Amino acid sequence: MLPLVIQKIIQQNILLDDLSDQALADFCQAANLAYRSGAPLISDQDYDFIYLAELKKRQPQHALLQSIEPEGKAFSEEKVLLPEVMLSTDKAYSWQEMLKWIERIQKSCIEINLSIKEVQIKATPKLDGFAGYDDGLHLYTRGDGKKGSDITRVFERGLQVFNDSSRGQGAGEIVVKKSYFEQHLADNFEHPRNFQASLIKEKALDQPAKQAIVDKAALFVPFLQLPVWSGSIDELKGDFEKITQDVLAMVDFDVDGVVFELTHQALKAHMGANRKFHKWQIAFKENKDKAQVRVLGVTAQVGRTGKITPVAELEPTQLSGATIMRASGHHYGLVKEQGLGAGSIIELTRSGLVIPKINRVLKSAPIDIPEHCPSCDSKLVWQADFLICVNRVNCPAQVVGKMEYFFKILANNDGFGIATIEKLYEQGIRQISQIYALNESDFSAMGFGDKTSANLVNQLQRSIQEQIEDWRFLAAFGINRMGMGNCENLLKSHSITAIFSLNKDQVASINGFAQLSAQLVVDGLKDIQNEFDQIFGYGFNLEMTSLQKNSAALSHELFGKKIVFTGKMSNPRAQMKKQAKAMGIQILSSVTSKTDYLIVGENVGQNKIETAQNFNIKIIKEADYINIIA
Structure with a gap:
């Protein structure tokens, strides 16, 4: 049975603005796990454009947004290291965000002295299936991007590869043909993901699944086999909407966007990746729901860093299944420039990283720019487009925001949300260190119940004891x-x-x-x-991820250098990375212009070798590397 608050969200019996940060985060995690398990609680569009985007707005550093989204609990098998890290894909929800990605590409071209005219973009449909990695012997779920579950049984049950191609083509997705699902499976399965999950789980296949495999309607589709649009950046700019629509129609599978990526190896290597996604790749997902809304007023809101954000109070408006009453005005530079004030008319959408999002002001109105901080009454100062409260030490909103942020980022405790922190502030608490010094009696004296006081102390101890x-x-x-x-x-x-x-x-x-x-x-x-x-x-x-700079580490020539491991090594890769860090070596995930050495094992891909040669990076065989650090 789902918790009551989650049931209310699914039934749309609770407003988004009325959800606490913790309830929103809990729902996003529950919805993600249900989606990965093949039993979605809400539509993919509502998850992306309403709830996950609201989480990005409120808690940009939440763990769910900083790493690969976990797969559902249906995969109970022991996790094993994937042959290759499977990152997620960054997302753009508007042409403006696509332009920012293109600007980053142009900047990177300048940095490596590459003409933008040499850059080609390829676009493929973004499949809405179960991500996996096929190395030819085993098929793995994506898991957390580094470790996944072995589901080779899916091939043993007769699953075929798209286009009757061979196995071992790396990353791809298990999907079912959309036309087949609608004709043969829709009466028995609420959503294609429900059916796809039935293919993967350990239990024996039922007859519809067996038949779909026989009919080659259920398939593993390697990304390498997807149909492709390719062209220059100028071509992409000139006909973006048509290109997107054409790519979306290229396959008879459920798709939820278009993936755009670079093909130039040296440029890809230079742009690199972060912990969650490759910077040379982006998925475009568009939500076209828009509304014209009247602004009732604009409220100044103080963030933990002192930035003052204008929040537009709106006439209640139904959009994408939710009642919208507030929207961020981003910064007071926009308020001045576009005339965002009481009585103005705005175009509102549920697209983008800030949800809901003000696309533009359609009708301007008189504006009200605050001169003093609404929290501490300090005089505000302008920094570029932003109004700032510089009273960082004594501004109540900033002090409360910083304390709440600490516990939010630790993400290994419960109970220290905004309500608790505000109550502690009222009782004279101004520092995190003061909170950790409190005992049950202290909490009780501040007005917390006995059970809550005991729980808060337990959660403080938990945050200390659980490894992070x-x-x-x-x-x-x-x-x-x-x-x-x-x-x-x-x-x-x-x-x-x-x-x-x-x-x-x-x-x-x-x-x-x-x-x-x-x-x-x-x-x-x-x-x-x-x-x-x-x-x-x-x-x-x-x-600890820090280096241990002992005398042995300081004596070898790779100390302080940036290296990349590639190919099959004689020792476990994780063990080699750990040893290298202990020896004062910095480990990079991809070859860039800042890489000093490429350490190669067996079966190395030619792309990495060529990229290293383009950057004049020294290539060292594994045996020679071991001799150096020995």
Whole structure:
């Protein structure tokens, strides 16, 4: 039985604005697991454009958004390492977001001295099936992107590869033909994912599934076998809408978008990837639901960093299955430029990273720009398009926001949502370290019930005892320009206790940091050091990614160098990476211009060799590498 709040969301008996952050996050996780298990709770469109996008707006650092979305509990098999990491795909929900991706491509071309005219884009349908990886011997689910379940039984049951092609073509998806599903399966299965799940689960196949396999309606489709549109960036810009519609109609499978990606190997290598997706690839998914809405007023909202966000209060409007009453105005620069105020008319959509999203102001109205912070009454200052409250220490909204953010990013505790943090603030709590010093009696004296007080203390201990990554712990302090990715990069080079002594040049020398961001990092670390020392002293169970710079590490020529492993190694790859980090070597996931060495084993793909040669990167055989670090 689903929790009551989740049932209400599914039945649309609760407004999105009335959902707490925790309830929203719980629902997104439940909806994702149900979707991966083949029993969706809501439509894919509502998940993407309403609930997941709202989660991105409220909790951009939530764990669900920072890593590959987990698969459903239906896959109970022991997880095994995938032959190749399977990342997710970044998403664009409008042509404006596609243009930003193209701008990043153009910038990367300049960085490697490549003419934009040489760049080709290919587009393929984005299948809505079960992602898997076929190495020719085994078929694996995508899992968390690094480890998945072995479901080779699907091929043993007779499943064929699309286009009658061979096995071993890598990543792809298990799907069923849309026309076949509608004709033969729709009466027995609510959604194609329900049917696809029946193919994969351990239980014996029922007759409809067996017949679909015999009829070659259920298939494994390698991405390499998908039909392709290809052309230049100018061609893509000139006919984007037609290209998108043509690609969506290329296959007789359920699709939920179009995947665009680069084909130039050196450019792909230079753009690289983060922990979740390749930067040279993007999926376009469009929600066309729009409405013209009257603005009743604009409210100033203070974020934890001091930015003042204008929030448009709207006439209640039905859009994509939800009643919308508020929408972010992004920043006060937009308010001034477009005349966003009480009485203005806006075009509203549920598309994009901010949900709901104001596309444009159709009719301007008189505006009201606040001069003082609505939380602390400090005088506001302009920084580019943003109004900022610079009272970082004593502004109630910023103090509460930072404390709530800490527990949200740790993501290993319950109970410390906004309501709890606001109540603690009313009782004089201003620092995270003060919260960890509280006991049950303290909580009770502040007005919390006995059971709640005991639970809060237990959750504090849980957050200390449950192992978390050191970069996640550092990111929870909310330093400017130090999201989880940058924290991880920093801690690949220096231990978490050593980073406070770094100067700007030392930070700037680390992959991913420029001079400007390096100074902000140094200043931010200085600001949090006392608070960090107190909280760190509680003995958090941190999984360290920092390097151990001992005398042996300092003596070899690869110390401090950036390397990439490729090919089949004589030792487990994970073990080699761990050893390399301990020896002071930085591990990269792909070959870029910043790579120093490519370490090659057996059966190496020619693409990586060519990319390394294009960047004049030294190539070292595994045996020689082992001799160097020995």
